[in-house]
Amino acid sequence: MRRSKVEVDRYVSSVQSSSPSLKEKPVKGFLFAKLYFEAKEYELAKRHVSEYLKVQERDPKAHKFLGQLYEREGDLNKAIGCYKRSVDLNPAQRDLVLKVAELLVSKEECDSRAEFWVEKAAKLLPGNPAIFNLKERLLSRQGQQGWNRLFDLLQAELAARPADAHVNLKLVQLFCQDGRLEEAVKHCLAAEKRGVLNHSLDWYTIVLRTLQEYLAQPSVSSNEKMCRRLQRELLLAHCSLLRITLSQSSVQPSLDALRGFDEAMQTLSSVAARHMDDLWEVFVEMRGHLYMHAATLLLKLAQDRQQTWRAVIDLAALCYLLAYQVPRPKPKVTKRDQSAPQPLELLANSRQSQAGHMLLNLSTDSSTLIREVVEAFGNRSGQDSLFELLFGPQASAASSFIANDDIHSVNTTAPELSQLAKWDAGSILLHGGNLQHLSWLGLQWTSSGPKTGPARLATAALP
DSSP: OOOOHHHHHHHHHHHHHHOSSTTTTGGGHHHHHHHHHHTTOHHHHHHHHHHHHHHOTTOHHHHHHHHHHHHHHTOHHHHHHHHHHHHHHOTTOHHHHHHHHHHHHHSSSOOTTHHHHHHHHHHHSTTOHHHHHHHHHHHTTSHHHHHHHHHHHHHHHHHHOTTOHHHHHHHHHHHHHTTOHHHHHHHHHHHHHHTOOTTOHHHHHHHHHHHHHHHTSHHHHTOHHHHHHHHHHHHHHHHHHHHHHHHHSOHHHHHHHHHHHHHHHHHHHHHHTTSSSHHHHHHHHHHHHHHHHHHHHHHHHHHHTTOOHHHHHHHHHHHHHHHHHSOOOOOOOOSSOSSSOOHHHHHHHHHHHHHHHHHHHSOSSHHHHHHHHHHHHSSHHHHHHHHHHHHOTTSOSTTOHHHHOOOTTOOOOOOOHHHHHHHHHHHHHHTTTOHHHHHHHHHHHHHHOOTHHHHHHHHHHOO
16 A cells, blocks of 8 residues: 555654664665655655665665666666666676666667667577667667668577567668668568568558559569569558558558558559459459458448448448459469468458358348348449448549449359358468457357357368
8 A cells, every 4th residue: 555755754753763773774764765655755765765875885676776766857877877786786687787778778869888788688688679679779870880780680680580570670671771672672572471470560561661662663663574563462461451450450540541452453453454464363352352341441430430330231231242252363273282272362261251251240131131232232322322431522533443443243142151161261271270260250150050150160270
């Protein structure tokens, strides 16, 4: 229980009055200091611990405590002095060595002691991400010489922590700052191929920006083959950014991410159709993901703006239906593994799994809902309503894929449970058996009713 200043004063007075010797009074100072600290009387706490240190000058805990009081005041130099003295008395305090290094690096003026203490902390805490951050901040202040050392540091950290989003991101930024966009793009694509950063919003933000800058270069935009390959990666990055933003951020960032994806699809709509290649296949698949995520955003909008469920349910169902009915990519057989599905096939599985389940669970009578939605909204009027609900009545439709897409081919075909079980199995492969994803699928099957669903899901999840 926290004591008030009056209570602490009373206690200190009683202890001091009962002490038989004046020499014994300062010995209690550390205890008094802690009590005053709890009462938020920091000046009194500092005075008592200082008196204590006059007679117990080799107490590392007291020096550390005094350093914390100075740090609280913003007097970093005195705080660092106290912490260093504490470490001298007890070198095993790894956390305090790191604290000294952090304070020295945080100072606006360059402190020659900073690098020594950072290296000292690195020896005591090998592999600690905080040490890497301190080294990075130090080296970033040293110009070209620091750039070379920072590059070596990032490569070493990447070898130790290949799935660390911050390290990958900093390396890409370093390449870009030095004008080495091609190397930045190569690293982005290599990391994407490994698939270890699929849940990092910051990573996809930098990937998207890097690809856009590189594609804007005349030497790249004039090379059609290279351009189409990078445009394919650009669409995939837009899709990943939107997916993560929807799960981690509020409505406005999600709307911004959807708008960026939507405009990229419209920009590439005529370009992609020129050749039936990988870009075209990805474009078709991304059309499904754009509508699927648009539907999820509609539901998020309804919750955020407290609109009635009926106001969005029909248009959300239209989007999920469009997403589900996008044609699947043709299976590709590789020499290495003829049975392994390709990444685009797995994306299609995930899309049809999610969109299919949502369609079946938006209403107790999904067949009627789908029929009514197609009749009422599977036309130009429904398309305009969808665009306006997503982006507002003042938004320009010229740059929007959703506003200009041809949706007349949408039909009333509902997902079949036997097909959903198949798509679920592929979706599980894509998500690597993620527990949250498995739980979501289990809930969908439970609400769908059939007893065979959970059993088939469990079988699909087996390695």
